[in-house]
Amino acid sequence: MPIQIPIPAACQAILNRLCAHGYRAYIVGGCVRDSLLGCTPHDWDITTDAPPEAVLSVFPDYPVLTTGLQHGTVTVLIGREPYEITTFRIDGAYPDGRHPDSVQFTTSVEDDLARRDFTVNAMAYHDADGLIDPFGGQRDLEAGLIRCVGDPMRRFSEDALRLFRAVRFSAVLGFSIEPKTLSALHALRNTISLVAKERIFSELKKTVAAPYAAEALRTAPDLFFAAVPQLSCLRDVPQNSRYHCFDVFEHTLHALDYAAPDCTVRLAVLLHDTGKAACRTTDADGHDHFYGHPAKSAEIARETLRALRCDNKTLHDVVTLVELHDTVFPMRPVKFRRLLAHIGYELFDRLLAVCRADSAAHAPDVIAPRMAALDDAQREADRLRAKDFCLSLRQLAVNGSDLYALGLRDAEIGKMLNRLLDSVICGQLENDRDRLLRSVERSIKSK
Incomplete structure (x- = not known):
């Protein structure tokens, strides 16, 4: 039975108008992938053989953005929703490992798909022509594989950001990275330094917040540490302690598995034990201790996020969570209320989420009492919140x-x-x- 993808009315209207003017047009990329997976696409991108100037002439009655015109992209706004329309193209060489030095328009949709990163993103669709899938993207979707289009070494050499995108798609979709693609990823890992820190941070946030973040990072730790060198301190740090059954990196990955899918929480979990290597001591019985590691981890977290050009609020919240992640519950009522007053309910809820993830990745026999104490803390915070207990000057009855x-x-x-x-x-x-x-x-x- 031929594949049918339901297309939103506005997007279909764009396809219809291009076709009515004698051009070919398809939805392309992520929206095709997500539709085949049964997910609702966030964006609907369109590719066409119409040159950019022709696209402009086809849509004279709609607002358009031309910021991507030199790369063949015109953005049409319908009901304030943006739809990117890109002319079929062939990219030139990538001398800087990030951007093509030229763009050549083509009339072949297959040529356009051939320049894309992964097979699951290199599919196009139109009701009349059905699915255009020259590189086996549908097959890889069914097999759960992230595979480069063509030669992986060439694809990654063209654009080093694709290295992290492979890991991110693996984390989001729960897919394995195809062996040749993974081998090329390892071989070219150091070229990730060509990518702007802001772009790396964007991919990192999407990766750590994804459902399969831990397994994806476990698959490519060398890329992870090359992309964010400050985090290499997580590597090869044993924890010979009755409280732990994993080394620091594995503990961190297990904690990510248990963490709430909130980007701030996940970043804090990722960074919460970065100070342990610097604070590790071993006593006469061979037991490891990590005195002072929350403060050291907060220092490393601040350094890491600044290097990644993190926004100020996220930096503040993540560093605060890292600094407080080893808070011991239960605590005296006054101390508890002062903590709530210091960080507020929203950040306190996130702190408990970090503490739960951290506790769940400890040795099995210490998990239950830790979780019970955290549940009690949540109930007390909820009680104070419902009572509107005064914790801020704004709530104070005088001014x-x-x-x-x-x-x-x-x-x-x-x-x-x-x-x-x-x-x-x-x-x-x-x-x-x-x-x-x-x-x-x-x-x-x-x-």
């Missing part, structure tokens, strides 16, 4: 204007508000306006 009216000025106001908040967090005062103001009055009179 700066109230203290100004009592005669406090400038820095005195800030200091008094923080003192009141700490008293409420510690349970020494209720978050009641009258009681807080009486406390301030007593403090002023006692001076």
